[in-house]
Amino acid sequence: MKPSYWELTSTYAPADLVVIGGGITGASIAYYYKMAHPSERVLILEKGSLPSGATTRNAGFACFGSVSELQADMEISSADRVGEKVARRIRGLRRLREELGDEAIGYEACGGTEIFTDSKTFERSAKAVEEVNRLVERHTGFKNAFRVGEFEGYPAIFCVEEGAIHSGRMMQALHQKVMALGVEYLPGMHVERIEASREENNAQKARVHVKLADATITARRVAVATNGFASKLLDIPVQPARGQIIVGKPLEKMPWKGVFHYNEGYVYFRHVKGEDGELRLLLGGARDVDPEGETTFEEGQNPQIREWLLRFSEEVLHIPLREKIELEWSGFMGFTPDKEPLLKLLSPQTLVVTGLSGIGVSIGFEVAYEALENAGWLR
Ligand SMILES: Cc1cc2nc3c(=O)[nH]c(=O)nc-3n(C[C@H](O)[C@H](O)[C@H](O)COP(=O)(O)OP(=O)(O)OC[C@H]3O[C@@H](n4cnc5c(N)ncnc54)[C@H](O)[C@@H]3O)c2cc1C
Structure with a gap:
C-alpha cells in the first residue's frame, strides 16, 4: 500500500538509528543506544507480527555450555x-x-x-x-x-x-522496557534491502536508506540484527539453522527438573512449569541428525529429527511423548563458521550483530553492548 503524507512525515520520517530485527539482540541494541542518546529517534523494524526468528521460539536455557x-x-x-x-x-x-x-x-x-x-x-x-x-x-x-x-x-x-527463563515473558519485558524509553517498535516491517547514500564518505551527511516494500526510511545509522536471516540482506557468512522443539502435555511424574544437555549440546530438554504448577517436558534440537535438511529458511518440522526426538524421549527419558504432544514448533538460528557471533562495523553508518550461533539468550545483551561500545556508538 502506498504510504500517505501523514505516514511519510511520521512513521517513515528520518531516524537516527534504525535497528533491523526485533529479537533479543535488536531490542538490546535499541535499549543501550537509546539510553546513551535519549533525544535521538530510534526505530526497531521487525518483519513478523511477533519476532519470528529464534528469541521467542527457543528452549529458554540460561546456560553457558x-x-x-x-x-x-x-x-x-x-x-x-x-x-x-x-x-x-x-x-x-x-x-x-x-x-x-x-x-x-x-x-x-x-x-x-x-x-x-x-x-x-x-x-x-x-x-x-x-x-x-x-x-x-x-x-x-x-x-x-x-x-x-x-x-x-x-x-x-x-x-x-x-538456569531457565520464560522466553516469551523475557521478550515482552524487553519490548516494554525499550518502548518506555521512547524507542518505536514497528512489527510487520520487512526490510528488503539497505542502500548507502552517495555521501558515504562524508560522515556528517552520509545516510542509509532502509527499503521496505512501499516506503524508504532514511537513517543516520543502521544496526542489522537479523541473526539467521542476515545473509538475505548482506553478503556475510551466517548460515541459517532451523531448530525443532516438542512440548508434551502435563505429566503426573516428571523427574527431569532443570535444564539438560546431551550430545555436545545438540539435544536439549527441560521442565516447563505452567501457571498452575503443572510440569511438562520440552525436548528439542538433534540438528546433527540432518544438518543439511536444517540449513533452511523454511518453517516446519523435519520428520527424521522429529522421529529421533520421540524415540529419545521414550528410550532415554522414559517419557512416552509421542502419545502426549501438546505443541511443536521450529525457530531459526544463525551460525558463523567458528560459532562466534559476528560483530562488525561494515561502514561508519552500518553495524552488524548477527550469527549468535544458538546461544543468544546468554549472549544477546552482551554482544549488543559490546558491538555498540566497539563502534563508538555509545558516545
Ligand atoms: C529451537 C531453538 C532453541 C534455542 N534454544 C536456546 C537456548 O535454550 N538458550 C540460548 O541461549 N539460545 C537458544 N537458542 C538461540 C537463541 O534463541 C538465539 O541465539 C537468539 O534468540 C538470537 O537472537 P537475535 O535477536 O540475534 O535473533 P532472532 O531472535 O532470530 O531475531 C532476528 C529477528 O530479525 C527479524 N528479521 C529477519 N529478517 C528481517 C528483515 N529483512 N526485516 C525485518 N526483520 C527481519 C526476524 O523476524 C527476527 O525476529 C535457540 C534457538 C532455537 C531456534
Whole structure:
C-alpha cells in the first residue's frame, strides 16, 4: 500500500538509528543506544507480527555450555578462546537478569545437567572436568563450575550455575522496557534491502536508506540484527539453522527438573512449569541428525529429527511423548563458521550483530553492548 503524507512525515520520517530485527539482540541494541542518546529517534523494524526468528521460539536455557560441547569447541579453537566464550555468556546472562529482573523473565535457578548414555563419551568428558573447571575459573572466577555425578541412572555432569527463563515473558519485558524509553517498535516491517547514500564518505551527511516494500526510511545509522536471516540482506557468512522443539502435555511424574544437555549440546530438554504448577517436558534440537535438511529458511518440522526426538524421549527419558504432544514448533538460528557471533562495523553508518550461533539468550545483551561500545556508538 502506498504510504500517505501523514505516514511519510511520521512513521517513515528520518531516524537516527534504525535497528533491523526485533529479537533479543535488536531490542538490546535499541535499549543501550537509546539510553546513551535519549533525544535521538530510534526505530526497531521487525518483519513478523511477533519476532519470528529464534528469541521467542527457543528452549529458554540460561546456560553457558556443557562439558562435551566445550570440549568439541576446544577442538576447533584454543582453550583461551573457549574460556572467553564462556565468560561472554556469563556476562550476558548477568546483564539479562540485571536489566530485566528475574521475575519478569521467569528465571528459575534450576541448575543444568549433561547426561550420557555411552560410557566412553562420559569418561572422556569426566576426565576433562578438572581442566574445564580451571579454564572457567580463570576466565570467570567461578570455582568448580562442573561436577561429576549421576542422574536418573545415567552418568552426568552437573552445573549449578545454569538456569531457565520464560522466553516469551523475557521478550515482552524487553519490548516494554525499550518502548518506555521512547524507542518505536514497528512489527510487520520487512526490510528488503539497505542502500548507502552517495555521501558515504562524508560522515556528517552520509545516510542509509532502509527499503521496505512501499516506503524508504532514511537513517543516520543502521544496526542489522537479523541473526539467521542476515545473509538475505548482506553478503556475510551466517548460515541459517532451523531448530525443532516438542512440548508434551502435563505429566503426573516428571523427574527431569532443570535444564539438560546431551550430545555436545545438540539435544536439549527441560521442565516447563505452567501457571498452575503443572510440569511438562520440552525436548528439542538433534540438528546433527540432518544438518543439511536444517540449513533452511523454511518453517516446519523435519520428520527424521522429529522421529529421533520421540524415540529419545521414550528410550532415554522414559517419557512416552509421542502419545502426549501438546505443541511443536521450529525457530531459526544463525551460525558463523567458528560459532562466534559476528560483530562488525561494515561502514561508519552500518553495524552488524548477527550469527549468535544458538546461544543468544546468554549472549544477546552482551554482544549488543559490546558491538555498540566497539563502534563508538555509545558516545
Ligand atoms: C529451537 C531453538 C532453541 C534455542 N534454544 C536456546 C537456548 O535454550 N538458550 C540460548 O541461549 N539460545 C537458544 N537458542 C538461540 C537463541 O534463541 C538465539 O541465539 C537468539 O534468540 C538470537 O537472537 P537475535 O535477536 O540475534 O535473533 P532472532 O531472535 O532470530 O531475531 C532476528 C529477528 O530479525 C527479524 N528479521 C529477519 N529478517 C528481517 C528483515 N529483512 N526485516 C525485518 N526483520 C527481519 C526476524 O523476524 C527476527 O525476529 C535457540 C534457538 C532455537 C531456534
